[in-house]
Amino acid sequence: MQRTWKDIFKDYNTQQPIFKNKDALSDRYVPETVCHRDEQMKHVAKIIAPAIKGDKPSNVFVYGNTGTGKSLILVYITNEMARNTDKARVLYVNCKMKRVSDTEYRLLAELARQLGRDLPATGLPTVEVYKTFIEALEAEGKTVILILDEIDSLVKKTGDGILYNLTRLDQDLSKSKISLIGISNDTSFADGLDPRVKSSLSEEEIIFPPYNAAQLQDILLQRALLAFNDGVLGEGVIAKCAALAAQEHGDARKALALLRIAGELAERENLLGITTADVDSAEDKLDLDRVVEVVKAQPKQSQAVLAAAIRLSESGQKNIQTGDVFSVYEDVCKSSGIKMLTQRRISDLIAELDMLGIINSRVISKGRYGRTREIRILLGKNVLDKIKASLKDSYLLG
DNA sequence: GTTAGTTCAGTTGAAAGCAATATTATCGGCTAC
């Protein structure tokens, strides 16, 4: 029987064979308990405990790669603490959020907003915002723990002046106290800071090591129980996700993404269970998305060079050299009307594409016949197709 | 057969031009004194 598109919606509503609660696999989900971070949790708890009695905890600096549970644990513990006392208040800001908290003004405005003060998006002098913020803090009359997530991006954008001000804020407060928790995934971040900021911000430091495969497996298992219906998970699915993510700096976020996408793929195929094959496809998809994103993010010129290289390799030519790419590139430029760059620059662009792992090139000397880069394209077929499609969209190929 | 020299087809590095972006300086309007 031919099924119409309406059936797809109907199916989606009525039957949910795979997922019970997909949110459990999202990276914002805060689970009941957290695995394999006992040491870090104890450390954090010990540091912020004074806040329960209304004292000021030390400032903390938290380091760790992406997907090592930094944000999760900080949010988890501080929430837990806030439940147990009315003497403390937690403010959480992700400094990377565009147009919300990526400048001094916006950050302060956002904080004040969290404390119930409304501030216009622009217009007020920065000092005024500071005043409002301090006033709001005072009105709170509690120990305020300020979590600055992805603090490195804030500092990179706006300098460490804000941090300096924030660390000194305490002196202007009489009824309230404030302590800072900075979260960064760049370990060398603190080196570039003003020494005064550095010393006062990193009174305590906590490092989150990457998860190993076994730990990832526990985490996945815990989430999988919540996320999936009984019996849909095939043998070895979780182990495979864990192993793949462990290879890549023990990133739990990636592990969860793999599992989620594997589930989505199985669901889309109307399968009743998830198999390790789905995990493989999920990895392909993640990989593919990554590469395609990278290509799309490249400047036009770089894409044109890639288009030229692809065209050459499609035409079956072996041993593609810089000169070949350059002359095809000239055609590409002419037909798509973009400005032509010099051979010199193309040479560099090819080297860049090589760095990105999109193409493979190496310098070889061909003796009497000079010296050049030999270029090969090493993308899988479906990745290549997607890239070609995207290049066609921008009229570089066709 | 060896050795020294050539040659090709780019590679690589430095310096400088140029445009876009970010930072700083300046100006006019507004409030507070």
Next chain:
DNA sequence: AGCCGATAATATTGCTTTCAACTGAACTAACGA
């Protein structure tokens, strides 16, 4: 007068071009046994 936001002026940055030196093995030719 002092301060704000807006605008103009300046500095920084990133990309690109120009110039020029450099590369390294295939190829050649001269050398010596």
